[in-house]
Amino acid sequence: MRAARIHEHGGPEVIVVEEVPEPEVGAHDVLVRQFATSVNHRDIWIRQGLADATFQYELPKTLGIDVAGEVVATGAEVAAIQPGMHVTINPFIACGNCWACHRGEPARCPGFDIFNGAYAELVAVPDRIVIPVSRDVPPEHLACFPNSTITAWEMLVGKARVTPGQTVFVWAGTGGLGSAGVRIAKLAGANVIASAGSEKKLEILRGLEPDLVLNHHTDDVVARVMEYTEGRGVDLVFEHVGGATWERSMQMTSPWGPSPPPG
Numbered sequence: 675m676r677a678a679r680i681h682e683h684g685g686p687e688v689i690v691v692e693e694v695p696e697p698e699v700g701a702h703d704v705l706v707r708q709f710a711t712s713v714n715h716r717d718i719w720i721r722q723g724l725a726d727a728t729f730q731y732e733l734p735k736t737l738g739i740d741v742a743g744e745v746v747a748t749g750a751e752v753a754a755i756q757p758g759m760h761v762t763i764n765p766f767i768a769c770g771n772c773w774a775c776h777r778g779e780p781a782r783c784p785g786f787d788i789f790n791g792a793y794a795e796l797v798a799v800p801d802r803i804v805i806p807v808s809r810d811v812p813p814e815h816l817a818c819f820p821n822s823t824i825t826a827w828e829m830l831v832g833k834a835r836v837t838p839g840q841t842v843f844v845w846a847g848t849g850g851l852g853s854a855g856v857r858i859a860k861l862a863g864a865n866v867i868a869s870a871g872s873e874k875k876l877e878i879l880r881g882l883e884p885d886l887v888l889n890h891h892t893d894d895v896v897a898r899v900m901e902y903t904e905g906r907g908v909d910l911v912f913e914h915v916g917g918a919t920w921e922r923s924m925q926m927t928s929p930w931g932p933s934p935p936p937g
């Protein structure tokens with residue numbers, strides 16, 4: 675089968691499409707033929723060889739976090755997943771046995787890792803992270819869903835515990851994380867202010883129906899937020915950018931952050 679691998683760190687030119695052996699399917703594994711995958715920042719950082727240990731892997735390495743495909747084979751011990759199913763995965767792998775996993779907080783698991791290897795025609799994944807999906811979901815939608823949407827959900831629901839009536843500001847609301855942030859905050863019943871950096875992106879952002887749309891390059895974002903919230907500031911900032919936005923994020927946040935829930 676073919677896979678897109680890196681043998682050295684660098685720009686996109688270090689990615690090589692080449693023949694590699696098909697993955698072995700263990701007793702608890704599911705073999706998926708990939709329809710599509712995505713490019714996440716983590717893929718880019720691993721390709722570039724960022725110094726942080728979480729981005730360091732032995733080379734050659736097949737990149738890719740998001741799986742979107744059809745099951746073609748299953749291991750002897752796999753019961754719930756059958757060939758022919760369309761599936762994706764939860765790419766966040768925890769040990770399942772430590773104190774953090776037992777508390778339902780897998781992101782704090784000392785053995786926590788993120789799946790890699792989706793840039794291949796065939797991918798073998800442990801059955802416990804496989805999620806069956808409807809055949810109606812377009813492959814390209816499925817392929818860009820798991821990593822960004824699970825991360826956004828963990829930020830807004832798991833950590834910030836967003837509630838109806840709160841006001842949430844989302845930077846860069848057309849990106850993978852940002853667009854998931856807008857949708858999840860709206861789903862939770864929050865008022866959503868979201869930003870984008872060009873006319874074209876603002877038009878796309880309006881399609882997600884946030885309550886207020888701002889251009890983070892040309893608008894005085896903090897002033898507009900303060901005006902919209904009548905001087906109070908927002909309860910939550912969906913901060914996934916960092917250096918360029920951090921100061922404004924702090925300035926637009928209501929003192930003490932979220933208001934206590936009503937009642």
Ligand SMILES: [Zn+2]
Pocket residue numbers: 768769770771772773774775780783784785
């Ligand atoms: Zn664990």
